[in-house]
Amino acid sequence: MQCPQLFRFRSIDRLPEPPSEAATRGTLIHAVLERLYDAPLGERTLAAAVALLRPQWAVLQETDERCVDLFDDEASERAWLLGAEQLLATYFTLEDPNRLEPESRELRVETELEQGPAMRGIVDRIDVAPDGAVRVVDYKSGKSPREGYEGSALFQMRFYGLVLWRERGVLPKMLQLVYLGDGRVLRAEPTQRELEITEQKVRSLWASIQDAARTGQWSPRRSRLCDWCAHKTICPAFGGTPPEVSPEQVERTTGVRPAGSGAGAATDAEPRHETI
Template sequence: MPQTELAVQPVSPAPPGAEGPAPAPRRPPGLSPSRANDYLQCPLLFRFRVVDRLPEPPSAAAVRGTLVHAVLERLYDAPAGARTPAAARALVAPEWDRMLQERPECAEVLADDVDLDAWFAQAGALLDTYFTLEDPNRLQPAERELDVATQLEDGPQLRGIVDRVDVAPDGAIRIVDYKTGRSPREGFESGALFQMRFYALVVSRLRHRVPAMLQLVYLGDGTVLRHVPDEAELRTTERRVRAIWSGIVAAAEQGSWTPRPGPLCGWCAHKDLCPAFGGTPPEVPPGAVELTLGVTPRS
């Protein structure tokens, strides 16, 4: 997509006489807001997800969220005036079929104990809520599901996917993120705002302009959270991101992925592997730390 920066590590050409195609460019070590939050929540969880790449079964709620996001993306393919609640609901079935073709494992979450009619009705209700918060016929997004990436000097590549980018006639940028859950209680917005500030930092480096508005659209309870960032705030965000990355590098070098028990442990897919609950983590796969983080552990 336009106006993104994707730094890749150079690949040496194959030596004369070598057979087969040259290896694909390797993705550089990077950090997304989700993985940054993983490390802040629990360094061991970060290791399981990023270094070990342990599989995690998706939840019915997460799959429903993915479906709703896909419908909202496709909704804007229709011309203004045709973006109606009925049109959005009509997209649910074809988008679900497309998801199953691309990710057949999504069907596994809809086990026999899941009421399919209720599950799809909940997706439809979330879409109906969207129309009470915005009129999509008055909007023309500049980008949807935009992959963004920028390389921090002496740091990781920052990357992620922005649900929607709106650009006003005067060039002002609004970053929009859809959430299918409920809005955070007052005083607990910091996690969500960190994600949006992270995206604002990346977009500001790509577009050479601080976004004018960060907007979180919570479909679970019909709430819209808006925030106006500034340059000083994004500098603070960059310092925080660098501090998180420094912690990750130190943990990788020392091989010290300490678990951090907390209220979210009950939802962790790897609880049986966690020493805090009597489990034993698997050995780190050889070369995995170097491959995923670009760090050589100390012997």
Template sequence: MSSTRRAPALSPSRANDYSQCPLMFRFRTIDRLPEPPSKAATKGTLVHWVLEHLYNAPIGRRSPEAAHALVPNALTAVQARTPDLDTMFESEADKKQWLAEAGKLIDRYFTLEDPNRLEPAEREVNISALLDGTMRIKGIIDRVDIAPSGAVRLVDYKTGKAPRPQYSASAAFQMRFYAVAMREARGVTPAMLQLNYLGDSQVLRNEPTEADLDQAKGKIISIWDDIRRNAERDEWRPRTSKLCGWCSFQSICPSFGGTPPELEQGASAKVWLEPPTLFDRSMSEIADDPAS
């Protein structure tokens, strides 16, 4: 592996971070401040692992029982990624309840789709592309289905509830972000984007047009341009909203009386102004990119 510092890559989650609050974006991508593990997010990781590996079983054997049998291995995989996992729980009973909630989400999946009628073309797909030759985007798509007609469907599992209409733009943008990356990297325009919400058994589908993806691409480029301007100035201002209540950085946010850590001069440029000269590196390296 080359020792050259990797160029930055913008993912849907980081693009959403920036749109929500540039200062939070800085804390996560430049300062790389630690955040306490989240029960909800870690539960989602466990459920995603189960649904990915469920499709290793042959058609006819993809049952709720088979899915639940994967939970111990999924928990081992999650613990490997989150060594301090057990610190989230107040007691063994608390952890047992958390696992029970994950089990309910797994069961709910089978009310949305019959996995025995599906044969995904790809699962947990790392996708990366360049926009305008200078801006790298990337993401991990939960599932790619290809119909006999050749039509492509991108599927994402959500372990929460479907958002209210006024908060649905973020999820829709995430899926179009993936679709833009797929089109730019592979020359394929997905025929359908699908969100499976396990929290309340809702399935949201969208059939994007080329114009829709052009618009999404323009938005991504606009976010990239804004990030670059902030990086050139080392200036990341907070943006308050109702979502601040869930932010783990409130104690150091000036909007709440806190003081951010001092940013070394040029630190932003080192992370976000590096030219994308290493585009031919492997997908595993892209997945581990420090700007993810």
């Protein structure tokens, strides 16, 4: 949806991208909030959350070697961690974790559409009320979208809602986005019709991906986000030349063999592929 060319670079070419300070801080905040709920009720405090920051940062550096060289000096790292503390402080103004007992945290969900792709994702938190009502919660370390520009964020949440609905047979009561960058909470109560429309959109997107795979036309879509793209130097929109991609890589990701590569499209007997 953002850029077909970027989809190719990330999902088919699987080109490496250097970690950014903002994205890495978001990963760290997610890890801290996940583990905060390991503590018993009454002990889920801001101090407890802050105490988790450095241990979880050490774990992140161990599991992703790219994070080791993220900062040039200790002062920059300290300032970055202080920014993470501020985001955690904002979280405690929006929710009281001592009044919550999540059913799931960092839950992997998956469902396969009939004659369509498998849909996968990781949901930050799922709350289930005594009456069975399901709330899907996602944390965002950045700022909320401007009024009138919430569509992309809501599509992500409806995507999660759709997967859970298909997987569990229960329509989520609430979709909730918690923005720590500006302390805003975006909520939506999805209807069955809205999730059915989301499914139609997913099918349409998947058809577009398969068409691009078949023709090799991954059209770049320029926007302000290009300024932060790790692949700008090889993007044709900026005079770059993308690397050659093998038909096998395309087929492995999309289930479609590119036209003129000596083989036809994948058959229904072959494994389904995911959409991201």
